[in-house]
Amino acid sequence: MAGAISRRKVAEYTAERLLAGDKDILTQLAAYLVQTRKVRTLELVVRDIEAALAERGVLVADVRSAHDLTASIKRELTAFLADTTGAKTVQLRESIDPTLIGGVQVETPSATLDTTIKHKLQQLKAAKQ
């Protein structure tokens, strides 16, 4: 019996096939997850695939902010991410969350940048304790 394949290996293979333009890979991955009863780890597999893609120069970043971001801020953000992570293409997945009060929260597969007022307030609160 072949040993279990690690999640990282599955993710790396999927990322490579995706970059090569293989459209069937997602169906195959779905079938693999169902057959090996790993559907519960779906979230983690997605994260691993994103991380594997980022290593290969395709960065998907979650951007959360309290208000809509202007085009110039998005441009700067994209340039900043491309610069710091060395990615060739950067895709932003935006979402609005008014509870952040202000600032922006960026999450890439392996790192975070939190400049929101909510985060700063939390830090202050924790420091006071």
Next chain:
Amino acid sequence: MAELSVNELSQDLRNAIANLQGKEGLEEAGVVVRVGDGVAWVHGLKNAGYSEVLEIESEKGTVEAFALNLMEDEIGAVLLGDENFVKAGATVRLKGELLTVPVGEELLGRVVDPLGRPLDGGPAIKTKQRGLVEREAIGVMGRKSVHEPLMTGIMSIDAMFPIGRGQRELIIGDRQTGKTAIAVDTMINQARQKSGVVNVYVAIGQKLSKIARLVERLKEEGVMEQTIIVATSPSDAASLLYIAPYAGTAMGEYFRDNSQHALMVYDDLTKHAVAYRQMSLLLRRPPGREAYPGDVFYLHSRLLERSAKLSDELGAGSLTALPIIETQAGDISAYIPTNVISITDGQIFMETDLFYQGIRPAISAGLSVSRVGGAAQTKAVKGVSGNLKLGLSQFRELASFAQFGSDLDAETKSQIDRGQRLTELLKQPQYQPMGIWEQVASIVAVSSGAFDEVQPEKITEAKQALLAKLWKEAKKDMQTLNKGGKPTDELMQLLTDTAKAVSRAYEGA
């Protein structure tokens, strides 16, 4: 001179600031996937190092953990804080450093937890330095052989199994045989004899009531000013029990590295091994013998290897260790006891039978040994205690024969008589460590035969009378003797004569 372009300067400055912010801003982060039983499994953080500190965000500020399992898909980290605040999905960051604890003189007289936080209700501890919890032991060239005595104040140990500064001497025995008492008396003796040795007592999973009693006692005896207590209770997380001895050693090493002397008491390493077993099993490491993980030997060997006598170039400081191991029904061939026996430079074996016969401290003369202490024994005690150990072991063997009540030849009988008196002599109440002169005078009284006519049950009384008389009549000589030098013939004669004089009052039934 070229014209300075203000425009460019401002642009350069802006770029520099942007760079700084960029580096500071984008932090490597992971997420907690699962958490439970004091262990958090983290996804991400590919750059995490072994034993590196992780910071997990929670509603109540950050909770620290340290990474122990670095696997392909996830990291197993052991939580140092309250696991109730850590939730799945929480962000985890690298702290970029290994675990450290505050070290320094400021800790003296304090009761702290393994992270250096005060437990005695006193003010927060601010030290100038921090020490690494996991630190490599000093190398060969940095060491010197053990040569200075560490007086325990317990006559049977100082005479038969002497301990030197930098030695690791195991105290092993069943529960309730007086293991902790030996360690505590040794700590008290350091204050009584003003030896300047700093005590670090590490309580691993001890009942808090026991620790509170100990602290009270040490305060009464005036030992607390030169003592640090690192306390963990059975209700603490296994991770805290696991780091406690390493953290305590880091605090002791501060004194060792600053040309001072420190004494470590690890009470006890059996519980430490059990805490590590719990952590390892929860981290899903494969169990071995008695379900302990494969590296349980390394767990204790790397801890005890940090005890050392430093070379003169490094300041000649020392760190002596008295680890304690609890056995089950006297079985010293169980896994953890054999491990620690093989690591240490000797052991003091405590026997339940002796304890209940009233022979306290219940030290077994046959099974105890000190492998390096002989070179460090005080000249005064060494000069008089020559074949004490042999005599005592032979007596215990003969005594079991003699119980059959058969006729014995004169020689055997005298050996038994002497042995009985020796056994009585070596009985010593708790919290009463003896100085060098007291030990020498007592041993001389019995081994010279001066007390041969005193009934065994009156030996203790006679000994007290002898010591009182000597202190009254020859205080100067006793103070000289207490310095540890080899006693002169005149002094020996004085001791024997005084002992004979005292003996007369106690002769007869």
